[in-house]
Amino acid sequence: SQQGEEDPQALSIQEGENATMNCSYKTSINNLQWYRQNSGRGLVHLILIRSNEREKHSGRLRVTLDTSKKSSSLLITASRAADTASYFCATDQAGTALIFGKGTTLSVSS
Amino acid sequence: DADVTQTPRNRITKTGKRIMLECSQTKGHDRMYWYRQDPGLGLQLIYYSFDVKDINKGEISDGYSVSRQAQAKFSLSLESAIPNQTALYFCATSDRTAGMDTQYFGPGTRLTVL
Numbered sequence: 001s002q003q004g005e006e007d008p009q010a011l012s013i014q015e016g017e018n019a020t021m022n023c024s025y026k027t028s029i030n031n032l033q034w035y036r037q038n039s040g041r042g043l044v045h046l047i048l049i050r051s052n053e054r055e056k057h058s059g060r061l062r063v064t065l066d067t068s069k070k071s072s073s074l075l076i077t078a079s080r081a082a083d084t085a086s087y088f089c090a091t092d093q094a095g096t097a098l099i100f101g102k103g104t105t106l107s108v109s110s
Numbered sequence: 111d112a113d114v115t116q117t118p119r120n121r122i123t124k125t126g127k128r129i130m131l132e133c134s135q136t137k138g139h140d141r142m143y144w145y146r147q148d149p150g151l152g153l154q155l156i157y158y159s160f161d162v163k164d165i166n167k168g169e170i171s172d173g174y175s176v177s178r179q180a181q182a183k184f185s186l187s188l189e190s191a192i193p194n195q196t197a198l199y200f201c202a203t204s205d206r207t208a209g210m211d212t213q214y215f216g217p218g219t220r221l222t223v224l
Contacts, residue, residue, distance in 0.1 A: 009150075031210055042114075042200055042215030043153070050210075088152060092211055097143055097168065098204075102152035 004032075004089040004101030012107045019076040021104040023089030024069075030092045032065055032072050037086045037103070046087075047074075079108045113137045114216035116201050122222045129188040131219050133201030141211065142184040143202040144168075144176060146195075147218075153200065159184060191223040 007022045023032070031050045035043040049056045049065045049072065056063045062075040076083055086105045090098040114135045123129055133142065140161045145153040145168075155168030157176040165176060173195060177185045188195055201216040 033212065035213075040198065040218065040220075042217050043202075043213070044215070045212050048210060048212060090213075097141075097155055097158040097166075098211055098213060099155065100145075100153040102150065 004091050004099060006087070006089055006101045006104040008104060009102070010105045010107070012109070013079055015080055015108055015110045017079055017108075019079050019083070019106055019108070021074050021087055021106070023072045023074070023101055025072075025089075025091045026070065027091075027093065029067075030094055032063075033090045033092065033098065034061075034063060034072075034074050035088045035090060035100070037088065039085075043088060076106075079106075081108050081110045084108045114201060114203055114214055116199075116216040116219050118219060119217065120220045122224065123191055124224050125190075125192055127191050127223075129191050129221065131186045131199055131201075131221070133184045133186070133216055135182050135201075135203045135214075135216075137203055137205070137214060138181070139203040139205040139214070140181065141204040141206065142178065143204070143213065144174075144184070144186045145200045145202065146170065146197040147200060148197050156186065156199075188221075191221075193223045196221060196223045 004025045033048045034046045037043045060077045065072045086103045088103045090100045143158040144156040159178045175187045199219045202213040204211040204213045
């Protein structure tokens with residue numbers, strides 16, 4: 001079974017707006033990662049947040065992690081049409097491979 | 111990512127045929143993975159290997175087998191392909207630096223089983 005579950009499944013916004021997507025998971029983790037996938041292509045790593053961190057920034061990306069609620073959120077500020085993609089969270093547990101969620105499909109229209 | 115290559119990129123085959131998907135990497139990573147992606151189901155882990163002598167089953171290993179021929183090569187085989195194995199297959203690598211596995215993906219192989 002998949003560890004991470006993203007919400008919403010799909011999100012449509014206008015350019016310039018912020019996009020927020022959430023990830024919930026079931027068991028303890030070492031870290032949580034977010035990946036991006038352009039249509040039909042391989043995933044690309046965006047950002048990693050460790051279990052002892054609460055917030056992390058990278059450019060227009062902001063990730064939060066709440067280990068008590070077993071949840072994370074990815075915020076993309078000032079969205080652009082080029083941000084249109086699917087976004088996946090992945091959880092890292094010791095001794096096993098990353099487990100990916102089902103993803104959120106983001107559509108940014110100009 | 112050009113450092114992780116997959117061959118073939120597209121393959122159409124018939125039910126019952128044996129198929130091999132190949133993955134090569136020049137990143138020098140010890141860890142390699144095979145995933146399949148179906149629409150709406152995200153990525154599902156098929157097999158993974160943490161080094162040349164280590165092979166582990168993932169969530170959906172039934173109907174698949176793998177071979178880790180060298181640090182740089184990890185092949186996925188479908189011994190007798192069936193239509194519900196039609197999917198997009200990804201290979202990935204990682205190097206557990208500082209206790210963190212950041213994965214690097216290949217471009218994918220689109221497999222159609224008729």
